[in-house]
Amino acid sequence: MLMSIFTNRTKMSSLISDLKKAEKILSEYSGGYSGKHSSAEEFHTDLVDRIKKLENGNENVIEDLWIWFAPTCQWDDFVGEIDLGERIFQRLNKIKNKVSR
Template sequence: MIKERLEYKQLILRLEEAEQLAAQFSGGYSNNFISTEEFHTALSEKLIQLKEGETAELNKLWLWFAPTCDWDTLIREDGLVLGETIFALLSELKKECNI
């Protein structure tokens, strides 16, 4: 089961960090969000769904954290390393789940 995988547990921890960091920002816009506040709300919702085991959410999160996408656009340098870590974990889990 995916919830037992080390990568999954690491991903949850990193997404919790990302959620806390995103809460500190306001304004901005990206391809999928009209503000950082909207991104934060969506990230919070996806995190809850992912914690419930909804692996289909990996795809959406993968797009948000892909290099030069929503996360990088909205959080910029403050979240660069965290975003890269999350993207790598998401990429690995997507492969394992065939998503």
């Protein structure tokens, strides 16, 4: 059980680290449109909000993040950094699948 808690914290820490990298990259973009976000700036604001909530233990934001980093969704539309986006999506997918069990 203790190993499981440690592993989960490590995975969440790695996810948050990648999300912060994504946030920094996204902060350099402007304009555009994707899904419910009318600009890269709006998406950036929402991403910063979700990262803060996740850091504070609110895992309800996983769904939003999962949608945003899914292939051909907001991250791809605004930034297109495929490797980072895919890594984040896969991490979110694993967390999401564990929660739904």
